[in-house]
Amino acid sequence: MRRLLLRRLLLALPTLLVAATIAFVLAHLAPGSPAAALGGDFGAPGLVEEIARIQGLDRPLAVIYAEWLLRLAHGDLGFSFRAQAPVAELIRDRLGVTLVLGVSAILLAMLFGIVLGTVSATRSGGRVAVAAFAVLQAVPVYLIAQLLVLVFAVWLGLLPIQGLEDPRATPLGLSALLAERARHLALPIVALGLGQLGFVALLTRARLREELCRLYVTTARAHGAREAALRFRHALPNALLPLLALFGSRVGALVGGALVIETVFALPGLGRLAVTAAVARDQPTVIGVVLVAALVIVLANLAVDVLQIWLDPRQREAA
Numbered sequence: 001m002r003r004l005l006l007r008r009l010l011l012a013l014p015t016l017l018v019a020a021t022i023a024f025v026l027a028h029l030a031p032g033s034p035a036a037a038l039g040g041d042f043g044a045p046g047l048v049e050e051i052a053r054i055q056g057l058d059r060p061l062a063v064i065y066a067e068w069l070l071r072l073a074h075g076d077l078g079f080s081f082r083a084q085a086p087v088a089e090l091i092r093d094r095l096g097v098t099l100v101l102g103v104s105a106i107l108l109a110m111l112f113g114i115v116l117g118t119v120s121a122t123r124s125g126g127r128v129a130v131a132a133f134a135v136l137q138a139v140p141v142y143l144i145a146q147l148l149v150l151v152f153a154v155w156l157g158l159l160p161i162q163g164l165e166d167p168r169a170t171p172l173g174l175s176a177l178l179a180e181r182a183r184h185l186a187l188p189i190v191a192l193g194l195g196q197l198g199f200v201a202l203l204t205r206a207r208l209r210e211e212l213c214r215l216y217v218t219t220a221r222a223h224g225a226r227e228a229a230l231r232f233r234h235a236l237p238n239a240l241l242p243l244l245a246l247f248g249s250r251v252g253a254l255v256g257g258a259l260v261i262e263t264v265f266a267l268p269g270l271g272r273l274a275v276t277a278a279v280a281r282d283q284p285t286v287i288g289v290v291l292v293a294a295l296v297i298v299l300a301n302l303a304v305d306v307l308q309i310w311l312d313p314r315q316r317e318a319a
Helices: 002-029 034-039 047-055 061-073 087-122 126-138 141-155 174-212 215-222 227-248 251-264 270-279 283-311 313-318
Strands: none
Touching: 002 061, 002 283, 034 047, 087 126, 087 174, 087 227, 087 251, 087 270, 087 283, 126 174, 141 174, 141 251, 174 227, 174 251, 215 227, 227 283, 251 270, 251 283, 270 283
């Protein structure tokens, strides 16, 4: 296990470096420049050039990249041109919202996806369930979000649709504040979770049906084992192990979905920070957000690998 963790961590470093380098190159080759964004459309003659000189943006790209790598090696993500603050502080202040949104959506998708996939695998009407799950998986997450807003916010008026709290509300106690934030996060979490629920349900159904046809299930059934015990004590745990591995590959889709959801619901998370920074051509912030998102994906996949080895004795012995 320790050797596996060490190997994965050593492989994570070049992965993060490649992701950050690609983000650096694309951010600096994109049309426009931070100096032009800071100078504005009606700046004085020569203002953009002066800003570029002050910010060090008029130097060769290779020199800028070398200095950026040196700062990154010391844990410095740079300085935001737009917010005039360290990028690490901006990310730290917004990372919590994104993590709450992503983890809650994962739990929602896993819980209901496994339940629905199990029920559809062992009951009649499976074709209708498969069609429903496929449609749910195919619908873009932003469209799911808009439909939820239309139903629960516009038609029913039950839930808010923007931010983490109502700015017009009087100061609240801790419990009331948590309840208010839960109301504001309900629709974003459900929208992001529904975007992954169809995937989990389809995989659970397919894997469970495959396990129910295996020889050990047939043998246990011939020895008089109860059908419920066969499904839930024997077949389902074996079916969920490959699902866990495949779900690790979907962490990137969850991160991308979180960026979209935060923009739709105006949540102060990494997604909205990235969009705002991209519009303002704030290259250090965009690169920092991409690097942190890549780090989250790498760590999530590492956690999935460790959990899978811990749950599967065969892989634990191989590791």
